Amino acid sequence: MDLQHDTYLRGGVVCGSRRSSELRLWRRAAEAETAHIHLYLTPFNVLCVAMLILDVLSPLLLLSILLPGYGCRAADIPEDTTSEFSVRLYHRLQAAGGQDNIIFSPLSVTVALGMVELGARGASLEEIRQAVGFSHLLPGAEFSLLRNVTATLLDDDTHYMIRFANSLFLQEGVTFNPEFLHLMRKYFQADVETVDFSESAAVAEQIxxxxxxxxxxKICxxxxxxxxxxxxxxxxxxxVYFRGSWxxxxxxxxxxxxxxxxxxxxxxxxxxxxxxxxxxxGEFSDGSQEAGGVYQVLEMPYEGEDMSMMIVLPRQEVPLxxxxxxIKAALLEEWANNVKRQKVEVYLPRFKVEQKIDLKHILQELGIKNIFTxxxxxxTMTDGKDLYIGKAVQKAYLEVTEEGAEGAVGSGMIALTRTLVLYPQVMADHPxxxxxxxxxxxxxxxxGRVMTPEVIEPSDHDFDSV
Structure with a gap:
């Protein structure tokens, strides 16, 4: 292709000269800085906190919060069985989300539901197993799976820092099934404390x-x-406290x-x-024009390469x-199995997404209804027959930046010339x-998805000043 008019290819689309000129100047500036790239720790921070409050006459609150945190290393974790549940949750959020950003933690929802399931029987139990994707397992096998997931993530590793912490706050004077408490400790390593919920201010302060x-x-x-x-x-x-660096x-x-x-x-x-x-x-096609034909998938590993962020980008002119x-569970696996390691030019916005989700309605739509009635x-928790879940909420926050401590030396950058672009280019300048x-x-x-990244006011630090 003749690039004398400063055009370039991005996702199969020829883009105009102004953006191309900006990118050329960007690369030249980066190359002029140094012939080597010094690697900087990128604090991608995520923290999730899931809270369940069981009441006798009032609702049970499920509250999950995700905020900045460190990654995890997986060794012998059983193969995930809940990908379909994760995707179904996403589609429910997407259907109700309009043009908003989306961020949630399938892991947090699954662990929280697992804790509820441990105390459930009958239809309450079966609906959770069916919806989450545990119905093909032997009864109770999911608890060992969740235990193995969390136990492995807690392993100390130089590449990641992760913390799982579970706790039960019980009402003083109420007798809970000793076997239930034993199993909570066994599968979720949950601490147990007694409180007087009638002293609501003191309990809130304690929790x-x-x-x-x-x-x-991070959360106060x-x-x-x-x-x-x-x-x-x-x-x-x-x-759950998680943080990883690219x-x-x-x-x-x-x-x-x-x-x-x-x-x-x-x-x-x-x-x-x-x-x-x-x-x-990798570049993939849906076989039709529904997704604009061809779209890009970029997988960026975190330090240690056990964890990664996968970015799926449609063509510039195609709405997300x-x-x-x-998007289906099988497609997630297809992407992961078919992306190939190669040199790629990546343009990724700093972004910060935050969302509070009412999970009760979504979970009911996914077939988990009985526990809310x-x-x-x-x-299984107690002999009382009047426990039920009245409310389910998750709040999530995710921030991706490039800031951090200096790391190892990497490869140099290449300035754009009047030749073909040498490497695939992922330009995440649209949703x-x-x-x-x-x-x-x-x-x-x-x-999740990024429909709008962190917005800034125009400054002097733009391409015209390079």
């Missing part, structure tokens, strides 16, 4: 303190006194102000990171909503889908 201690003070004031009442009987908390780091000095094109046709200014490195990359319907059977997963097991920790 908030527990959450803060297990999240390195999680609950308030109004979240409890004299009829609350059990509060179950699940905290194996191939971005250099902060190469980040530039860039235009991000939203699917509604408008544009916003954001900070775009850039690097050229070895990643897992056209691609989303084809008066017919709920949670009698994309992402998954954070364990590459060994396929277990999905986080899933």
């Amino acid at each position: 908030n303190s527990w959450v803060e201690n297990h999240t390195e003070s 004031g999680l609950l308030s006194a109004k979240d409890f009442s004299s009829v609350t009987r059990l509060t179950l908390v699940n905290a 194996k191939n780091q971005f250099r902060p000095e190469n980040t530039r102000t860039f235009s991000f094109s939203k699917d509604d046709g408008s544009e916003v200014q954001t900070l775009m990171m850039y690097q050229q490195g070895d990643f897992y990359y 909503a056209s691609l989303e319907p084809i 008066d017919d709920a059977d949670l009698s 994309f889908f992402f998954v954070i997963r364990n590459r060994r097991t396929g277990s999905v920790l986080f899933m």
Whole structure:
């Protein structure tokens, strides 16, 4: 292709001279800085906290929060069985999300439901097993699976830092089934404390303190006194603290102000990171025009390569909503099995996504209904027959940046000349889908989409000043 008019190929689309000129200047500036790339730790931080509050007459609250944190190393984790559940959750959120960003943790939802399942019987038990994807397992086998997942993630590793912490807060004077408490310790390593829920302010302070201690003070004031009442009987908390850094780091000095094109046709200014490195990359087709024909998949491993972020990017002119319907659990596996390691030019915006989700309605749509009604059977927890779940909420926060400590030396950048682009180019300057997963097991920790990255005001640090 003749590039004398400063055009370049991106996802099969020929783009105009202004953007091409900007990219050329960007690369030249990056190359002029140094002939080597010094790797910088990229703090991708995610923390999830799932909270379940069981009441006798009032609702049970399931509250999950995800905030910045360290990665995990998987060794002998059983193959994931809940990918379909993860995708179904995403499609429910996507259907209700309009043009909003999406972020949630299938892992957090699965662990929280597993804790509820441990105390459930009858239809309450079977609906959870069926919806999450455990029905093909022998009864109770899912608890060993979840235990193995969390136990492996807790293993100390130099590449990642991860913390799982579970706790039960029981109402003083209420007798819970000793076997239930034993199994909670066995499968979820849950601590047990007794409190007086009628002293709602004191209980909120105690639980908030527990959450803060297990999240390195990232979450403060999680609950308030109004979240409890004299009829609350059990509060179950699940905290997961995760943070990982890219194996191939971005250099902060190469980040530039860039235009991000939203699917509604408008544009916003954001900070775009850039690097050229070895990643897992592939181009896929849905066999029709529903997803614009061809779309790109980029898998970026974190340090240690057990964990990765997979980015799925439609062509520039194709709305993400056209691609989303084809996303299935089998397709996640197809992407992972067919991306090939090669040198790729990556333009990825710094982004920050946050979302609070009402899970009750979504879980009911997915077939988990009984536990939210008066017919709920949670009698494995206690002899009482009037426990039920009244509310389910998850709040998630995810931030991806290039900041951090300096690491190892990498390869140099190449300036754009009047020749063909030497390497595939992934330009995430329009909406994309992402998954954070364990590459060994396929277990999905986080899933979402970026419709609008972090918006900034135009500054002097743009291409015109390079």
